[in-house]
Amino acid sequence: MEEKAKDKKFLVSVGPHIRSNVSVPRIMWTVSAALAPAALVSVYYFGVHALLVIAACILACMAIEAATQKIMGVKVSVTDGSAFLTGLLLGMNLPAGVPLYLPVIGAAVAIVITKHLFGGLGYNIFNPALIGRAFLMASFPKLMTTWPIPAGGQMLVDAKTGATPLGILKEEGYQKLLAHFTGQQDMYTSMLFGNRGGSLGEVSVLAILLGGIFLIAKGYINWQIPVSFIGTVAGLTWVFGGDPVLAMLSGGLVLGAFFMATDYVTVPQLNRAQLAFGIGCGAITVLIRLKGGYPEGVCYAILLMNCLTPLLDRAFKPKKFGEAKAAA
Amino acid sequence: MNDYIKITSNLMIICATAGLILAATWASTEPVKVRKEAQELEQALKGLMPQADSIQAVKDIKIAGKECKIYEAKQGGNLTGFVVSSYGKGYSSYIKLLVAIDANNTVTAVDVLGHAETPGLGDQITEGWFKDRFKGKSLEHLVVVKGDTQTDVQAISGATISSRGVTRGVKDAVEALKAAREGGLK
């Protein structure tokens, strides 16, 4: 018996015996990489403290994930990059000037409550980074709505309060906002290139767009959600008499639509359901922006649609082979 | 038939007993409650118009779709001003207000009677320093401004919505009073 046991043993499993080269770490790290340019732009505009905020989020997320998994006695999988990505996105969702204990609290909520209490990667219902942000928003509303002014270039927002364009829009109206710029054209370009106040991830629409398009081209995300989300926001804003271009460029819309409303885990799987998801996100965003208490609604819109994801998954099922024919 | 009588008498007795007990309780507590409510209101009104010796409700009005009243304050028969009860839509509730207004339609004082704004944020509207921001404001200065201001109402930072709610309520009160006075209320 001993002798036989020493033989070289073949590996045996059920097929298929080959796999594509796409793996979870690869996806997560690539998405992180696609986000890197936007992160760099925000560091350029907001300076070292922005870097500290992002780094604190990432480190906290990864450390907390490792610790949680240790305590729960499951395999530690921080290297798969999902915690890194959550941290990066959480950082991009915070104002540049927050004290560094906020990232730690946000990371703990995102990783422990939102992710690991549900079983870890793949099982969470809500977007961890966004829950982290919403939690911080509810706990530290003052800190979370204090927007430092970008350092680079001429400034476009009220120097006293550092309000964001959407904030100004909400408080004082379109004309006042326009008055901060030399003209509509100037406003659009400033927004596109990030020359404005806001969360870290709001500032450079262009860099985020590039990353998002890269991901679509690689097939890592579908076009359905970003397009329907942004399209709905623009359309509804226009219907209600707003400036659709401004609506598209302002706030966290582009970041949310490309990087957060596309988190596989928390959105519907089917393309058709994703279209519905994106439209829902867009509608809620506009509702909150126009009528709600907050100037920006992207975060809550995505979270609210996260609640609906299981229902959408129930409602939209793939069409089975041969089924249409059978019905006919 | 037995069942009918049993069930009916059962329920009837319970209901009647309940009615009896509650009537008794109500009869004994209601006067206390009414008295205390009246006292509270009076105190609040007094607090706003300390110099007045009589404050009387003179007109029912509607603000934000809710029932409100205009009170006249008199000192020894001379009109010293008005107090208007009012509501303003805040962050998470309708904020119940009393607004003291002088004969020139200028706000002299504001009191917050009830609200369900967020503790720590919106509930700062009950603080004296915030209520004082309305003192001496006339209609055109009843607007909320974020950031430093003396002429207008400065928002509580982090609670602009609540601040705006109070301001709206105050403004509505002044406007209602103005309209009422133009419409014949002296």
Added chain:
Amino acid sequence: MTRGTFEMGGIHPPENKEKTESLAIVAARLPERVVIPMAMHLGAPAKPIVAVGDLVKKGQKVGEAQGHVSAPVHASISGKVTAVGNFPSPMGIDVPAVVIESDGLDEWVDGLVEHEDFMSLSAGDLRAIIKDAGIVGMGGATFPSHVKLDPPKEKKITAVILNGAECEPYLTSDSRLMEENPSEIVEGIKIMMNVLKVTEGFIGIEKNKPAAIEKITEEAGKVACEIMVETHYHRDGMVEDVAAGCKMGVHVLPLEVKYPQGSEKQLIKAVTGREVPPGLLPMDVGAVVQNVSTAAAVYEAVRFGRPLIDRVVTITGPGIKEPKNMRVRIGTLFSEVIEQCGGLTDEASKVLMGGPMMGIAQADTMVPVIKGTSGIVALTGEDAAIFDIGPCIRCGRCVEVCPMGLNPGLLGRLIETGRFEEAKEHGLMDCFECGSCSYVCPSSRPMVQFAKWAKRELAKKKK
């Protein structure tokens, strides 16, 4: 008429056929010993009809079919029966088998009946010959061929389709056969069309085999006008076969290169545009699908009376020193075949019967080549790494590639948590275990294992 492909889902794994696609088929060495399992087909295993010590000739029946859905088994060499008992088979379980020690003579059994004018045989006769020759699907499913050629009367068959897709990576046995023996294949389909009284035959071949397409097309062109026998049912109940002029046509259809183009339902869709509804069979949409090697075997059996005793096997993969296409006797042990290809490399860590998508991993190489062994593929460390099975991240890739329109990720998780009935409600029974979903899954989830497991549990429960 069609698009030459199925539309929903599908994947493009690396083909890896270049090592063997241009290597001519070589005959393997005559084995000294063969182990002939009684269960090389779907359905009831055959019953051994020889005893230890019996002398048998090549082509002699050693196992009798048990019932309609079953197939007989024949000796693939001449020699002496040395054992009858349970032996490991490449299907993973021990099955009854007959072991024959070669006498080195390799003599055919007497009484093989040849038919030069085989096209004038009646359908019943042809079916009997095919059944007796032990022919089963050689594309891997190993379903007895005569059963497919004997559909219930109410199912009108309108198309016979030969499956030359060979969409599995690495495998080249079918494409070599098509290149080298096109006429046998075309004759084979003609026979089957004759059996089923079908005038239209199709041969579907993936476009990555241009040489095979060319050869088969050339051969099919000759079919233009052939005699065909029609069965007439007279009113008085008399049945008569009547020759009925030129009617047959065999069309070659180049198919898009996409896995699993060769799967029956997908092939029917690609060729005829018809979709087989869930739970139904190809014959319900009037189609019969056979593998090209099966067609060749049918020709051999009908024309020369030779039962199925050997087949073409591709021995390849990074773990094989000298990859080859070989004609191997049924019952030859894998180890012997591999040794003729230079043996396994040191890195070889996984040996498959069949291709890397649908193939069955072997615990041991001491198992025999069976009728469905289209290839022996040895993978090395890198290709055969241990899959790190992670949680489903709901990425939806599997949903996108599933050719049956299922949600494999959901099915997998339902099964993992023991909800077999629910999985069934979500279409588990439509899954034909192609593995496309597992292939693309970034978490390497073993969906095929889940599906097999759940089907087994459900079958158990039914009992």
Added chain:
Amino acid sequence: MEAVQPNLIDVTIKSLIFMGSVGAIFGIALAWAARKFAVKVDPRVEAVRDVLPGANCGACGFAGCMGYAEAVVGDASVGPGMCAPGKADVAALVAKITGKVAPELIPTVATVFCRGDECKTFKRFEYNGVKDCRACMLVAGGDKSCSYACLGYGTCARACPFGAIKMSADGLPVIDREKCTACGVCVAICPKQVIALTPSSKMVHIRCSSRDKGPAVKKVCEIGCIGCGLCVKACPEGAIALENNLAKIDYTKCTHCETCVQVCPQRTIEDRLDPAKEAAPRIKPPANAPVNAEKPAE
């Protein structure tokens, strides 16, 4: 606030009349409904359900505890003692409620008929797949050297509704005899069929399931039954018989004399009078050491 000056007598009379009439209306309506729409329900069903353990394990063969309660009350042919986890106590209660006769139940407990843990057997190949015994069966019948052996992927432990099974450090299920209610879930789920229910009072078991011949067993397992028949001859009660190369104990005859335990050359037979030892983690014994080193000589 309208200042209604409460007048005790007025209010009391009004509310008495009001509430009284409300009560009367409801009373009459409900009484009418209760009579007009009366349906008979058998209160015994609820009574039975209340005494059942409520684990919904299905050992009774019905759809959960409620299913059994309905069946045992409604169907005369359904016996009162079919709830295995409830044991005799519940059977007696159910019998009392339904007026049926409680059968005499021999208490049983699950026993694992395999000792071929990771040290005493080996793996035929490296298995890569779902960590579940039933799923592993799909891959060449499992990776254990002995084709009858417990696969050790813990399906039974996960399935036990009472948490009575733990996997030992070297991959065999260990049954907590206190927690086991003999519901039989593990017996049904084990794909290798190595678990069986045995009388709780009996502690000597031949814990092997291999029907292979002796030499074949020796090749794959250090502790398997080789069918040598020594125990059959030695048992003073004649309680052991060989069936398909495997010795089996007739529990009605076994007296715990432990003769068989001592004669078995493979040390397959085990006496579990001290169950604590069963749970103790084992270390791989040195090559020549007696296989069952940790077992005290008796």
Added chain:
Amino acid sequence: MFKDLGTIFIASAIINNFVFSRYLGLCIFFGVTKKMETAVGMSMTFTAVMVISAALSWLVYNLVMLPLHLGFLKIVLFIGIVAGFVQGADTVLKKLNPTLYYKLGIYLVLITTNCIILAVPVINADEKYNFMQSLTLGLGSGAGFSLALILMASIRERLELANIPRPFQGMPIAFIVTGLIALAFLGFSGLITL
């Protein structure tokens, strides 16, 4: 008028959803959302009872109690109406339509212990709503509660497939989920206040 009713409906059904924004009806919410089937059954039963009891309560309160100055009996009366109605429906349904009874009957009894069923008539009375407004609030809160139940049931069905750590299985994770949904509903704050 209609705008007003529309606002009441939207507010009570979605924006000021009783479960997620007002934190009422939680026992039933947690109790019946383990399965979609029970959630749907409860939704239908609840909405029907809610509307009917809102109407009955309004009639008795405004036509009888207020004129008699018996407002202080409202709690007893409102819950009495619900309990009596539910008991009657229970009895009648059991006889007339046993299939429906087995589907919905079990929920009837639970309804009497649901905060929303009492809160709605109380709010109607306190806010001095007219008949249509009261009905709308009843319907809206019924719809809102149904929405909450179905949403939660679908989430919990997905949670069935999740690897939740053992101490958190069942009720604890349901609370966490509800907390997270409520956090998301904060986004609606400041929209409409009833």
Added chain:
Amino acid sequence: MSDSAKISYGKLITNGIFSENPVFKLALSLCPAVAVTTSVKNGFLMGVAVLFVMTMVNITVSIFRNLINPKVRIPAYILIIATYVSMTDMFMAAYARTAYREMGLYIQLIVVFAIIISRAELFASKNKVVPSAVDGIGMGLGFLGALVLIGAIRELFGKGSLMGVSLVGQNPLLIAILPTGGFFVIGLLMGLFNWIEIKRGGNPSSGGGHH
């Protein structure tokens, strides 16, 4: 539990507080547990109100248990509960006005608390007066304890104070006193209790829902 002779009063009380805690174990009467527990004081007052109603209802039901027709049992119990609640409501409105203003609606909602009707139905209707009273007190104390515990945690984190005494700076974690935070605190506490029970080798009741 219907055999009152055998019940030990101590056991009844601890049952209510620990093994059958209305909030953490039975998951009943959750609305106030979330809505009014923003401070120790509020939790305490609510708990006391429930304790009072519950004890009185149990006593009343027990006294009249043989007179009530089983067919209208539920409406009858509910009417009894409603009477006590109305009384409480009126007394608080008159004599505890500040507390009443903060808890307003929820006091009235005590009527529908499943825990009260279920104790009336399951216990008081089958037992003598004294055990019923003790059961009511036990359950009430369990509820009170739970509300105070939740209130303490939320007050500490949300306001930085405990029983009104300020300990830390203002609002360290504001969310704790928002209802959202209430859900989190209860969920985490339930998880913690289950974890402790598992550690001690038990089989945690996964929280039963109503009844």
